[in-house]
Amino acid sequence: MRKKIVAGNWKMNLSFQDAEDLVEHILELLDKETITAEVIVCPPYPYLELATDYAEEGNIGVGAQNLSPFDAGAYTGEVSAAMLVSMGVTHCIIGHSERRKYFNEDDKMLTAKVNQALKHKLTPIFCVGEALPERQAGSHFDVVRSQVRHGLFHLDTDEFHKVVIAYEPVWAIGTGVTATPDQAQEMHAYIRTLITERYGKDVADATLILYGGSCNAANAEEIFAKPGVDGGLIGGASIKAEEFVSICKQA
Ligand code: PGA
Secondary structure, eight states, X not given: OOOOEEEEEOOSOOOHHHXXXXXXXXXHHHHTSOOOSEEEEEOXXXXXXXXXXXXXXXXXXXXXXXXXXXXXXXXXXXXXXXXHHHTTOXXXXXXXXXXXXXXXXXXXXXXXXXXXXXXXXXXXXXXXXXXXXXXXXXXXXXXXXXXXXXXXXXXXXXXXXXXXXXXXXXXXXXXXXXXXXXXXXXHHHHHHHHHHHHHOHHHHHHOOEEXXXXXXXXXXXXXXXXXXXXXXXXXXXXXXXXHHHHHHHHO
């Protein structure tokens, strides 16, 4: 049985003080609950150290929202995988649709980022998902297949084992329109078929595939109940401590 993950993507939100209050409150609430899922928070870069300090006390992982495709050196403004690891960061979101869209991150760049993460033993949370016109045109499976293949299928089996995938339909992100549990299940099963074709059934069965896109305390249980859904990547609802912990409980 795969262990579920609930990861909170804080995006570009909160002041330093708000971030500290949030992580403190999340840990306080988690402490009172029995939660079987692995809980991860992904704050903006400047708050990562704060989160890793708190994470040492609580039983949570800390993820970055991005990393450099380069190893080290003269890349002004960049943050490397090695730096993140040296701060106690365990995971990194790669290929989020907002980075693909606003920062022109293409397959080549994402491949380099995945390689950097794995080289430095950071777990990539690799995001895929189609835009609304692509779903309307019926090409959502093709889009996701292309993203999974180009972003991940250059990896050998040992490397691929370390990757977590997040299916995040772009039309569901921050819109309040969630994929139905059946739509999520259908795509997760499809991704698992692709993995089976490339790496075999055992690897596919062991791969965690999270759902993301307007997942909240009211709909998480139904989505997480689907057999192909191994937890969630949570945006808006992850910066409200009670709601985030309620989602964690449902996984
Ligand atoms: P949302 O974002 O939960 O606010 O839709 C999810 C994400 O972008 O990871």
